[in-house]
Amino acid sequence: MNxxxxxxxxxxxxxxxxxxxxxxxRRVQRVVSLVALSSNVITAILLLVEVDDEGILxxxxxxxxxxxxxxxxxxxxxxxxxxxSSLMLISVMVYAIGLxxxxxxxxxxxxxxxxxxxxxxxxxxxxxxxxxxxxxxMMLVASYVLLTLGGRRAQVRSGMTYVIIxxxxxxxxxxxxxxxxxxTGTVNMAxxxxxxxxxxxxxxLGFSLLLVVVFGIKAGVFPLYFWLPDxxxxxxxxxTAVFAGLLTKxxxxxxxxxxxxLFPPDDRQGSLLLVIAALTMVVGVLGALAQDDMRxxxxxxxxxxxxxxxxxxxxxxxxxxxxxxxxxxxxxxxxTSLFLVAGLVEFRTGSGRLSNVGGLVRSAPAVxxxxxxxxxxxxxxxxxxxxxxxxxxxxxxxxxxxxLVVVASLVASLLTVMSMTKIWLxxxxxxxxxxxxxxxxxxxxxxxxxxxxxGFVVAISLALIVYADxxxxxxxxAATELLEPAQYVEAVLGGDDR
Amino acid sequence: MTDSxxxxxxxHHVSDRMVILDTASKVLYHSILVLALYFVxxxxxxxxxxxxxxxxxxxxxxxxxxxxxxxxxxTTFRVPAHVILGAGLLLAAGTAFVPxxxxxxxxxxxxxxxxxxxxDSVKLNTVILFDVxxxxxxxxxxxxxxxxxxxxxxxxxxxxxxxxxHPATEHPAPEHTAPDxxxxxxx
Numbered sequence: 001m002n003x004x005x006x007x008x009x010x011x012x013x014x015x016x017x018x019x020x021x022x023x024x025x026r027r028v029q030r031v032v033s034l035v036a037l038s039s040n041v042i043t044a045i046l047l048l049v050e051v052d053d054e055g056i057l058x059x060x061x062x063x064x065x066x067x068x069x070x071x072x073x074x075x076x077x078x079x080x081x082x083x084x085s086s087l088m089l090i091s092v093m094v095y096a097i098g099l100x101x102x103x104x105x106x107x108x109x110x111x112x113x114x115x116x117x118x119x120x121x122x123x124x125x126x127x128x129x130x131x132x133x134x135x136x137x138m139m140l141v142a143s144y145v146l147l148t149l150g151g152r153r154a155q156v157r158s159g160m161t162y163v164i165i166x167x168x169x170x171x172x173x174x175x176x177x178x179x180x181x182x183x184t185g186t187v188n189m190a191x192x193x194x195x196x197x198x199x200x201x202x203x204x205l206g207f208s209l210l211l212v213v214v215f216g217i218k219a220g221v222f223p224l225y226f227w228l229p230d231x232x233x234x235x236x237x238x239x240t241a242v243f244a245g246l247l248t249k250x251x252x253x254x255x256x257x258x259x260x261x262l263f264p265p266d267d268r269q270g271s272l273l274l275v276i277a278a279l280t281m282v283v284g285v286l287g288a289l290a291q292d293d294m295r296x297x298x299x300x301x302x303x304x305x306x307x308x309x310x311x312x313x314x315x316x317x318x319x320x321x322x323x324x325x326x327x328x329x330x331x332x333x334x335x336t337s338l339f340l341v342a343g344l345v346e347f348r349t350g351s352g353r354l355s356n357v358g359g360l361v362r363s364a365p366a367v368x369x370x371x372x373x374x375x376x377x378x379x380x381x382x383x384x385x386x387x388x389x390x391x392x393x394x395x396x397x398x399x400x401x402x403x404l405v406v407v408a409s410l411v412a413s414l415l416t417v418m419s420m421t422k423i424w425l426x427x428x429x430x431x432x433x434x435x436x437x438x439x440x441x442x443x444x445x446x447x448x449x450x451x452x453x454x455g456f457v458v459a460i461s462l463a464l465i466v467y468a469d470x471x472x473x474x475x476x477x478a479a480t481e482l483l484e485p486a487q488y489v490e491a492v493l494g495g496d497d498r
Numbered sequence: 499m500t501d502s503x504x505x506x507x508x509x510h511h512v513s514d515r516m517v518i519l520d521t522a523s524k525v526l527y528h529s530i531l532v533l534a535l536y537f538v539x540x541x542x543x544x545x546x547x548x549x550x551x552x553x554x555x556x557x558x559x560x561x562x563x564x565x566x567x568x569x570x571x572x573t574t575f576r577v578p579a580h581v582i583l584g585a586g587l588l589l590a591a592g593t594a595f596v597p598x599x600x601x602x603x604x605x606x607x608x609x610x611x612x613x614x615x616x617x618d619s620v621k622l623n624t625v626i627l628f629d630v631x632x633x634x635x636x637x638x639x640x641x642x643x644x645x646x647x648x649x650x651x652x653x654x655x656x657x658x659x660x661x662x663x664h665p666a667t668e669h670p671a672p673e674h675t676a677p678d679x680x681x682x683x684x685x
Contacts, residue, residue: 006594006604013591020584062605070605111584 004050005059005072007043008082008121012036016114023107030097033110037090037117044082044121051079052474056481056491058127066493067186071127073492076478077325078124081253084329085124087460088245088336089117091453095340096238098449099347102149103238109149116142116242123250127492128188129180132254133173136218140166143247147235155234162231169217176210189261190492193485197264204267211258212269219251221310222280225303229287232302233295233352237343240295244302245336249328252309256324259313260482273314278405281307281412288419294342294352294427297419298335301378304412305331311405312393319396321479326472327389333461334374334386340454341371345427347447354423358430368428370454374461375424379417385464392472515565523561530558538633539626548629552636559640568649571641579641586634593628 015036022028051057051074061070074082093113096103103109119139126132144166148159181187183203184195196204213224220228232243259268284304291297309331312324342352344367349357361368377384380391390413397406464471481487534554541547562570575582597606609623 003598003601003603006598010591010595010598010604014588014595017584017587017591020587021581023580023584060603062607063603107580 002057002059004043004047005057005074005125006061008040008047008086008125009072009118011039011043012114012118012121016111016118019110019114023111026104026107029107029110033093033114034090036114037086037093040086040117040121041083041090044079044086047074048076048079048083051076052477056488058492066188067191070131071188071190071492072125073127073189073488074125075488075491076474076481077253077256080325080329080474080478081124081249082121084332085120085246085249086117088332088457089113089120089242091457092238092242092245092336092340094456095241095343095450095453098447098451098453099237099343102236106149108145112142112145112149116146120246120250124253127190129192129258130177130187133170133177136173136250136254137170139247139250140170143243146239147231147243149236149239152234158231158234161227165217165227169214172210172217173214176207176214179210180207188492189257190489193261193489194493196262196267201267204263208259208263208267208269209272211262212255212273215251215254215258216276217251218248219255219306219310220248220303221276221306222283222303225280225284225306228303229291229296229299232299233293237346238340240299241336241339241343244299244339245332248302248306249309249332252306252328255310256313256321256482260316260321261485261488265316268316270314270316273310274402274405277307277311277314278408279307280304280310282408282415285412285415285419289415289422292354294345294354294423295339297423298338298342301338301416301419302335304416305335305378307412308390308393308409311402311409312396314405315396315400315402316483317396317400318476318479318483319392319399321482322472322476323389323392323396325475325478326392329471329475330377330385330389330461330464333457333464334377337370337374337454337457337461338378340450340457341367341374344370344447344450344454347450354426357427359428361428366451370451370458371424371428373458375420377461379420380413381417383465385461385468388465388468388472519565523565527558527561530554530561534558534633538629541629542623542625543621548632549636551629552633552640555633555637556640559637559644563644563648568645571644571648574641579638579645581638582634583638583642586631586636586638588631589634590628590631593624593631 015032018032019029022032047057057074059072060066061072063069096109096113116139119135119137119142122135122138123132126135144159144163147162148155177187180192183199184192186192186195196207199207217224228248232240235243259273281304284300284302284307288297288300288304291300305327309324309327312320312322312327314320344364345357345360346352348360348364348367351357373384377386380386380389390409394406394409397403397409534551537546537554538548538551539546541551559571559574562574572579577585593607594605598604605628607624607628609621609625611619611621613619
């Protein structure tokens, strides 16, 4: 079973290679993509089941032992991230095929998308920091291309911001790696966890902060989020959903992983992260209120939601981290589906601007329904998954006495309801003023496939209500594991059965 | 996409060609390719390797570009650049993958020492396949970069023509704007 781990990276890469060779036939590319991505879903689910039964899985590439080889590790957190991300990746691919447009016009779409998928999976399974960097780069380079696919002026302009910010973050990351290697002689996470406690206090603090900054830029936390709402909305329709749903969450994953695994409890940036969390939640949602474009509103919500995840982590309690894990899972499904719905709205009306559209509840009741569920869930209304996630976090926060952040999170929730209402009022109620714009777009696309994909993602987020109990239990087990890094270290260094 | 007319605007038309450059590049081109071949074969134990070899081939291609322009680059190999790149990635990822099928761990490699009449004992290693894959990826990428950025003759980008911010987005898209089932997308 351990040998299955590399499959989540290598299969999309093989798929990408086939798609490059088959650049002339979109049909072949589609088949290859769908096969590769569904193989990832299956592998991820198998890994999750296995990890939950047997504990942490480790695979050493090339049969080399720890400090030399490439270590791939799957624990409960990685496994659940893999499952959710692979489900999103395949849904968005189906949606993109339905949408056509960039997917049809550019033969590079499929290979690059698969490279992105490989990068995302690699970030979740890698067991050393340097390969985390490699995985990030794989993902980022792919995202640069996907973001600017089409080459419209706005895309290239915001793409530049995105590229520059990402490069700066990567530079910091490499610097941090070099410093870590200089002071500990390893970049393997398990070995780092072993050796970092021996470093002087100041050095440890420095590393801890540096990594928070690096991953914070990727995750889009306050005050490092400014690139996000600018660049995400300009990406091609389906791509935004994957960016918003997954890319920032890879940053969150990296923060969770590095803070819990690498640093001993007294070096964790608990109070700093709490402040960041509160500010991220509130500033993000305030930004959302000021926008007039569906995708921009939703992009600001991405930021706001990141705050909740950081909040859960920052408590460093079992309940807090379990809440954060649950929140990440819920958020990925909900956010992806909201962006997919935004795409459906644009597809039906030709615009995502609130002032240009209206009356969709009559002209497209199905779309309205698909929007309503995730929107209510995002806002945290019972019985949706967002309520469960937020409830868990607030409960954990009160237990820890972080009252101010709890209040901030409740205020942010309230404001989220407000901005969701704003979208609802403008897009789904109101007069169908501009419903006639750009009808020609419709003839060339396959809305059925898009709706099925969106429906599937919404169904996943609804399933989180029904299965909230087992999922939350799983999140708790994942949190237990995260709070006992000794298990991870032993699995990699000691329990190496190869 | 190979039939670019003689490139007057860019100064590469017949009378402008430099005899020394053309002759020199004819000689050098193949020597550089041999050097690249040496690099990829030597790479396992001595300086060299797939990446270096790919860059060396890239230098040879650059020489062709200097003397003949983007059109010369396109006709360097019979196989289109994107196929070279894809085949390389396939080979590299494939060699990583095959050991999994054989029950070993990923990226695992085998080596054997054989005795050949002329070369005495030669150590063969399956890593060479991975290296060749890397080599092909780099070659494909270099060629696509030249085709994408080095072609002054290209028409100004229209709505249907992909942008040039990344070589990988460039290559075969133009032919594909009217895809398999006539669902052309207008923008």
